[in-house]
Amino acid sequence: MPAREPMSHVDTAWLRMDQPNNLMQIVGVMLFDGTLDPDRLRSSIEKRLLAYDRFKQVIQQDDAGYSWVDDPEFDLDQHLHHAILPGAAGKPELQRFVADLAAPGKTAWCRC
Numbered sequence: 181m182p183a184r185e186p187m188s189h190v191d192t193a194w195l196r197m198d199q200p201n202n203l204m205q206i207v208g209v210m211l212f213d214g215t216l217d218p219d220r221l222r223s224s225i226e227k228r229l230l231a232y233d234r235f236k237q238v239i240q241q242d243d244a245g246y247s248w249v250d251d252p253e254f255d256l257d258q259h260l261h262h263a264i265l266p267g268a269a270g271k272p273e274l275q276r277f278v279a280d281l282a283a284p285g286k287t288a289w290c291r292c
Contacts, residue, residue: 187239187246195239195246207282209274222260230256 187195198204229235237248265273 184240184247184249185237186244187248192246203282205282207278209278218260218262222256225260226256 194204233250234248236251236254238251240247240249263277265277267273
């Protein structure tokens, strides 16, 4: 049986506020100078973020409430996507792309 960590009251509140019309999500943008090396970025994420179990866990509910448990099917490649912006690939295109990422039911990324 996977290790369980009871969810904090704050995390539980955020989870309960999450609705299809009120997504409780965080969308971040990182800008890099020069050409990005996808393998190097992936390696950095593995070393720095995946060192923390929370980034590889899912929520499970039972009679005791909500808990964090390890995701046995976690695959970093399901979270990293490469996309090419259309047109001039400037600030307006980036803003539209990020807005689409945050919109309910949208899938704005593509493997390009």
